[in-house]
Amino acid sequence: MPENQNFNPEDGLQISTPRAGKVSKYKIEHFVAPLEETPLQAVDSVKETGKPLSMWAEAWRSLRKQPLFIISAILILAVIVVAAFPHLFTSIDPNGQNACQLENSNEPGRPGHFMGFNLQGCDVYARVIYGTRASLLVGVFTTLIVVIVGGALGALAGFYGGWIDAILARLGDIFFALPLILGAIIVMQLPAFREHRSVWTVIVTLAIFGWPQLARITRGAVIEARDADYVKASRALGLSRFKSLVKHVLPNSLAPIIVVATVNLGVYIVAEATLSFLGVGLPGEVMSWGNDISLAQQQLRSNPMMLMWPALFLSVTVLSFIMLGDAVRDALDPKARKGA
Amino acid sequence: MLSFMLKRIAQLIPVFIGATLLVYFLVFATPGNPIDALSGGKPMSDATRAALEAQYNLDKPFWVQYGLYLKNLVTFDLGTSFSGQEVSALLGRAFPVTARLAILALLIESVFGIIFGVIAGMRKGKWFDSTILVASLIVIAVPTFVLGFVLQFVVGVKLDLVKPTVSGAATWGELFLPALVLGLVSLAYVVRLTRTSVIENKSADFVRTATAKGLSRRRVITVHILRNSLIPVVTFLGADLGSLMGGAIVTEGIFNVPGVGHLLYQAIQKGETPTVVAVVGVLVIVFVVANLVVDMLYALLDPRIRYA
Numbered sequence: 001m002p003e004n005q006n007f008n009p010e011d012g013l014q015i016s017t018p019r020a021g022k023v024s025k026y027k028i029e030h031f032v033a034p035l036e037e038t039p040l041q042a043v044d045s046v047k048e049t050g051k052p053l054s055m056w057a058e059a060w061r062s063l064r065k066q067p068l069f070i071i072s073a074i075l076i077l078a079v080i081v082v083a084a085f086p087h088l089f090t091s092i093d094p095n096g097q098n099a100c101q102l103e104n105s106n107e108p109g110r111p112g113h114f115m116g117f118n119l120q121g122c123d124v125y126a127r128v129i130y131g132t133r134a135s136l137l138v139g140v141f142t143t144l145i146v147v148i149v150g151g152a153l154g155a156l157a158g159f160y161g162g163w164i165d166a167i168l169a170r171l172g173d174i175f176f177a178l179p180l181i182l183g184a185i186i187v188m189q190l191p192a193f194r195e196h197r198s199v200w201t202v203i204v205t206l207a208i209f210g211w212p213q214l215a216r217i218t219r220g221a222v223i224e225a226r227d228a229d230y231v232k233a234s235r236a237l238g239l240s241r242f243k244s245l246v247k248h249v250l251p252n253s254l255a256p257i258i259v260v261a262t263v264n265l266g267v268y269i270v271a272e273a274t275l276s277f278l279g280v281g282l283p284g285e286v287m288s289w290g291n292d293i294s295l296a297q298q299q300l301r302s303n304p305m306m307l308m309w310p311a312l313f314l315s316v317t318v319l320s321f322i323m324l325g326d327a328v329r330d331a332l333d334p335k336a337r338k339g340a
Numbered sequence: 341m342l343s344f345m346l347k348r349i350a351q352l353i354p355v356f357i358g359a360t361l362l363v364y365f366l367v368f369a370t371p372g373n374p375i376d377a378l379s380g381g382k383p384m385s386d387a388t389r390a391a392l393e394a395q396y397n398l399d400k401p402f403w404v405q406y407g408l409y410l411k412n413l414v415t416f417d418l419g420t421s422f423s424g425q426e427v428s429a430l431l432g433r434a435f436p437v438t439a440r441l442a443i444l445a446l447l448i449e450s451v452f453g454i455i456f457g458v459i460a461g462m463r464k465g466k467w468f469d470s471t472i473l474v475a476s477l478i479v480i481a482v483p484t485f486v487l488g489f490v491l492q493f494v495v496g497v498k499l500d501l502v503k504p505t506v507s508g509a510a511t512w513g514e515l516f517l518p519a520l521v522l523g524l525v526s527l528a529y530v531v532r533l534t535r536t537s538v539i540e541n542k543s544a545d546f547v548r549t550a551t552a553k554g555l556s557r558r559r560v561i562t563v564h565i566l567r568n569s570l571i572p573v574v575t576f577l578g579a580d581l582g583s584l585m586g587g588a589i590v591t592e593g594i595f596n597v598p599g600v601g602h603l604l605y606q607a608i609q610k611g612e613t614p615t616v617v618a619v620v621g622v623l624v625i626v627f628v629v630a631n632l633v634v635d636m637l638y639a640l641l642d643p644r645i646r647y648a
Contacts, residue, residue, distance in 0.1 A: 174358035176579075177624045179586025182604075186366045186616070189608055270483045274590060277485050278605070293486065300489055301497060311486040319481035326477075 055255075059331040069327035075320035082129060083136040092126040094287060118295065118306050127287055128310050134288035135314065137199050139269040139321070142206045147261050150211035154218030155253070159226055159245045165219070172212040181274055183209045188280040197283045202275065206268050217260050221253035228252070255332040262325035266318035273314055289314040348635060352628045359624045360413070364406050364617050413621055427618045430603060435622065438592070438599035441515050442584045445523030450577055453527045457534025457573075458566060464539055472535070476528035484587065488521040488594040505596040518595040522587060526580050533576055537569035544568070570641055578634030582627030 053061070063069045082089055116124055157168040175183075187193060187205045225231065226249050234244045275281030276290030277297070284291060289310040296307035393399040400408070460469040479487070495517060496504030506514045541547065542565055550564045551557075589601035600619055607615035 170354055170358070173355045174362060177355055177359040177582070177627050178362070178620070179583045179623075179627075181589060182586040182620065182623070185589070185605070185608055186363060186620075190366060266481065273483050274485060277483075278590070278593070293483075297485075297489060300493055304493060307486070307489060311482070311490075315478070315482045315486070318483075319477060322477060322481055 063327060063331045066327050068323050072320040072323035072327060075316065076324060079132060079136060079317050083133040086130045086132065089129050090126045092123050094122055094126040094130050116305060124306060124309050127292055128313050131287045131289050131292055131310065134199055134282060134286055135269050135272060138202055138272040139265045141203045142210060142268040143261050143265045145207040146210040146214050147257065150214030151218045151257060154215035155222050155245065155250060158219035158222030159249060168215060172216055175209060175212040180209045180271060184275055185278065185280050188275065199282065202272055202281055206271055214260060217256050218253065221256050222249055225249045225252045259325050259329040262328060263322050266321035269318055348632055355628055356624055360617060360621050361406060363620045364409060409617060427615050431618060431622060434598060434600045434603045437597060438585060438588050438601065440512065441519050441522060441588055441597060441599060442581060444515055444519035445584050446577065446581060448520055449523040449527040449530050453530025454534050454573065457531045458538055458561065461535040461538025472531055476531050479524055479528040484521065484525060485590050485594060487524060488591055491517060491521055492594060518591050518597055522584060522591040529576060530573060533573050534569060537572055538565055541565050541568045567641060571638065574634055574637050574641065578630045581630040585623050585626055
């Protein structure tokens with residue numbers, strides 16, 4: 001402890017003695033410079049012009065410097081563009097009349113068709129490109145529904161407590177006792193779902209079993225924020241309970257919700273692929289990575305690359321969402337940022 | 341401790357009833373009259389149909405059916421499947437296989453997960469740590485069924501190290517590869533969780549004290565850092581047992597393991613209410629009991645948590 005060695009407690013006493021009461025006896029010595037001599041305001045001043053950085057602005061500043069964030073953001077942008085405009089990336093329309101030629105069945109890659117052909121003689125690359133949309137739609141819309149429903153219920157439970165909280169906790173326990181895939185398989189067998197199988201039924205099914213997790217996360221975050229001073233201040237200023245929840249508590253509980261939602265977007269894409277793989281997800285005619293992997297599995301031993309390409313696209317997409325979630329968590333958590 | 345346990349067990353009852361009710365309702369509302377599935381779509385006389393519906397209680401209102409089912413479940417009379425086999429016998433054959441699979445997966449993920457996690461956490465920022473971080477992200481991102489097919493193809497078919505599919509006996513050796521596939525995603529989570537927890541704890545005051553009083557590095561790591569880092573890991577492992585049993589549906593399909601997932605999938609396809617609800621009921625019990633055990637383990641790992 002070298003800093004402390006120069007410290008002598010007596011010093012403090014000597015300083016305080018002349019100042020305390022006996023001032024008139026001694027010549028006044030200034031141990032501390034008088035206020036008017038040193039502009040203390042200048043020493044302690046905080047820049048008051050200019051808005052202070054919000055948590056979001058600060059997080060954005062540290063995000064921009066993270067290679068993990070840049071890579072995952074570029075990958076996700078690319079996936080979104082592919083999903084929105086698949087025709088920009090391949091001249092072959094896999095839905096077209098002459099898209100699949102049986103003479104090409106299981107042919108390896110060749111110029112113009114570098115991923116080769118599947119059993120039906122369809123170009124694997126074109127199918128992978130056109131299959132992006134279904135997977136991304138499932139991921140994005142499941143996440144949206146889960147965030148809206150789970151977030152709203154979790155916020156109400158955390159903020160108001162009491163019977164809403166008790167009922168929601170029990171309900172969450174019941175849903176947690178059923179693993180996601182297991183519950184989704186059962187729901188996909190319901191008449192309403194089995195007969196109208198589409199991207200939307202898969203989205204609703206995954207959302208049914210996805211919301212309790214987000215409700216729990218939101219509840220925790222809201223409970224942490226609801227007793228903060230700024231919330232009390234807003235109530236003292238006459239804001240209604242509900243308005244203070246919406247205007248002050250929720251914006252301050254968003255960080256964990258965003259992180260979990262981003263990571264889960266990838267999880268839902270995997271869940272859709274798993275359901276399609278088991279034959280209870282998207283209908284066979286919808287082009288999706290899960291369906292293509294399911295088809296390819298039958299010829300795994302003769303043509304393994306047919307499974308690898310959609311699996312690679314699927315994995316890279318999921319990976320970029322997980323990395324984005326990781327990067328955002330690091331940026332929003334001041335504790336982690338200090339250590340870095 | 342005893343009153344805490346009783347309270348926890350009492351809390352399990354509504355969860356159990358709710359989950360079985362949910363599943364029973366869903367399966368009850370599933371399309372295709374199960375009797376049609378039984379006859380294979382062939383026409384049958386009204387009298388036969390009525391007799392079969394009466395046998396499976398399908399002619400009674402939903403609540404009566406569920407009540408009867410719950411009564412039977414409590415008395416361990418799980419009913420018969422449509423092929424005339426006792427569900428309890430079917431489950432008795434399939435459950436040990438899946439239990440072996442899940443336990444093996446849990447063992448693999450906890451042993452390797454904690455070891456890798458501790459090493460990575462102690463050497464934060466070094467090459468081992470970075471490799472582990474990247475590898476775990478990749479494992480999390482690749483779907484289990486892709487991982488299963490790739491490992492089955494590479495290890496089982498190309499390298500011919502193990503049999504690619506599991507026989508009816510489902511021995512421990514045969515189950516190693518399926519268990520690895522089943523546990524690999526959770527293994528990645530365990531590694532990351534342990535690593536974070538170790539990094540947090542290794543700069544704690546009690547670790548500095550332990551080092552300062554001259555304890556060996558080995559003892560500091562195993563007793564002081566590891567024990568304090570295990571609480572989030574144990575929570576995860578407990579909750580994971582349930583998802584392992586559920587996730588087995590995919591792994592058992594790939595490796596042809598005659599377990600609960602296999603049984604369940606076939607029962608759902610055939611619309612066999614008793615089998616589906618019995619199997620899910622057992623899975624729910626396993627899940628809630630695992631959570632209960634985790635709660636008990638807290639007290640052992642952290643004496644600060646006392647159950648009055």
